[in-house]
Amino acid sequence: MADLDTLVHQVWSPEVRPLAEEALRCYNAGAFRASIAATWAAITADIITKVARLADEGDTLVADFHKKITDAQEKGLTSEGVRAMQSIERELLAKAVEFELIDSVDCRELERIQQDRNLCVHPSLRAHGGAYTPLPEVARGHLAVAMTILLASPPTQASRALKEFCDHICDPFFQPALPHIQVTYFDRVRAAGRRSNVQVAAKAALLETDPAGKMPPPEHADRMAIALEAFAGRDRDLVRQTFAGLSERFQRIDGLIQRRVLIRLCDTDYFWEAVNPALAGRLESLAVPPAPFSSAGPLPTDYAYSLAIVRSPYVRERMPKVEKSVAELPMHHKMQIIAIHPDRYFVPMTIQFLHDAGSWVMGGQTGQLFVQHATFLTMETLKAGLTEWAENHECRTANPMPELAVRLYQLTAHLGPERNRLFRDFVTVVQAHEEPGSFYTYPALIAALDAAA
Template sequence: MPPTLAAKGDVGLADLETFVGQVWSPDVRLLAEDAWRCYNAGAIRACIAATWTAVTADIITKLVWLADDGDNKAVSFRNSIAAAQSKGLQRDGVRAMQSIESSLLANAVEFELIDSIGLRELERIREDRNLCVHPSLRTLDDVYEPRPEVARGHLAVALTTLLIHPPVQGRKVVSGLAAYIDDPSFVPTVPYIQATFFDRVRSATKQTIVNLAAKHAVLEIDTPGQLSAADYADRMAVALDAFAQRDRESVRAAVAKQKERFRTLDGATQLRTLGRLGDHDYFWSSVDRALATRLLGLLDAPSSVAEGQAFPRDLAAGLAVVRSRDAREGLPGLEQRFEDLPWIDRMAVVIAARPDPYFLPSVLEFIKEAWSFRTGEQAGRLLIKHAPFLTVDILATALENWCTNVQCRRASEMPEIAVRLLQHTAHLGQSRAKPFAEFLSGVQEMEEEGDYYSYPALEAALVTHGYLR
């Protein structure tokens, strides 16, 4: 997205041309292009008049669109437009349309197409348009001669305040987000969330949406649909992070508003929130020392998990935020809590749940120290999950540890895992040929030629990729 007036304080000519191309309606875009051409040709009065024409056409088109989309309040407006249009250029038709146009800005505010500030700015365009097309409004026989920067400013305001925004009301965007989050077919697609519920939404509505997402993600409040509060909060956390990528300070402020209510929640909810938001800086900016002490106590694994008891998923997610530097700084004892976990819990539960480059040293160590065929296979599956983070050097170290540890090398799943690792490291390209070839050579030196544990499937895959002859 190009910068907006709020971001730059001014809009350059290149930005203005870009905005003209982003007008949501093709028909209104033609009118905006007319205004742009008038400005470039030096026809300043014509530019201001054409800008106001684009504004009126845009508001009418949006209100009709809302009526067609099922907004009952907009239906009466659409009927008024249809009645005026049916009379054509007759005197009654012109008067009816003039009456409609005189209240367009008020209708735009009512239907949340613009806010009170936008109303004030668009009224200035209307007033200057009247001066441009009705020169008799000025006394002393002076002709109104607007300056070029006035026309450019009016066009920039019209574009950024109204013309580039789709016809979506504030309440409708909020309800749309709620329906999207509650959808059984929910897919956490960040660009879609940003484009639909943030990028082309007005500032006031943006803040409402961000506050709503923060409230659900932090507090697990009651949901409007069938999802549990915790599952709904997990999905809202995805949306909240998508919004943070656009406006981090707004999200930070929204999360901070929930601090006192979060402090009084039960431990189970606080632990889930930690796992959900703990790897984001906007969460930790609201955590003081007392709350940090509380959260660290909730991560006391030895006292939380009895011997032989399954490791709780929420506790695993909370401990997994150790991957975040913000979390490690916010909870100084977090790394020690993680290190105190038994090897199998640390690897097969915590790290497996949240693969991250931070865990690569632990994964390499796990491959090297695996003490049984079962743990060797777990180490191999964990390496697959971390394949997107591997460099050539780390891959070489992992394969060397694998080759020298008989519990990894001879585990029954490992030949298949080796082929999958080759597939999952495609991002390394040709450079992965050498470490895989050296691994295969080392394995074959230790195992009998043609034996299953000499990895014939990997050899065939390397030949197929052209890494071996």
């Protein structure tokens, strides 16, 4: 059951919010007829306010109706003015549909409130006498419906809301800020608009639809996948249902696109729920190289990205050949894969690399990888990594390592001051191996530890 107090605070207009609060007070006091009447008053005020806002923004579609409203308001509390406003109220919901403030389903819900409001304020409408007595649940339901489908949404038309969302995704200065996407393009959009935004985002992420030439489809799809993750944080079932409806089309698209989609969405549950066993087998064949690559050079970039999906538990469960293929790669190929997408799954591998590094170059690269995984470290894995680092001469004395140690200390702040002991122990081991005063006794790390103390 909806929390009416919360819904009232979500009413977008400061002019309309007092009317919604009055309807809630009437409901809480047991004045259910008055609550329904006040709810309808809030609905009419909300639509009129939104029409005025759209007119101020230059929307030509609402211009004539807005003038009709202002003409009636200028007549004031005269018989002519009252008749004009009554005429406006009769067509208010139809105009709201025309202006895309609500859809036909929403209109039906609001018409029920209008009809019950008429029964509440005109008791003579009931045959055989007796005043209409609404149930408490009816008053509560009307209030919740009004605030959910109308009062909480700003005056953004459905088509314009979708256009604004698509423009944001294609903005050259786009930032993957999930809270902003959630609030602006989900929370403040009506239910129909939310469905439209999710549908467009899912099609782009899954099928790489063309954004009217505004940017390359694969890059556009990557951004839409970010938006989908934001939307899933609000309504995961809606995203799942949308993906399920697109799964058949996804099965028939080009294999190159399918592989990019797999890389893009491998971490999401709603993608895998739309993948049947047959499709999972095809995706597995697209991700795994057809034959082993020479260890002399780097992995081809496309296959490096494909194999980096091994981080996903869904991939390891549904596509076991990917994990097997990665396990058979030489160390420098694994490092290339891990660098593409740091993940908690790769932490044990990076620790093993610190142990296995056999040159200064490899030592510096493994140190960089370990630092890239700093946010995933626990006290146990940090201790294990620092131990391997300090004991491996090729790591300990690689040129970038003293600076990387300071960076690692900074990036493990989430572990708190307890980690200081681990870094002190690390310094002690390092100093036991190196000449006093050497650059490789990590003086910058010691200074950072002293400053923190």
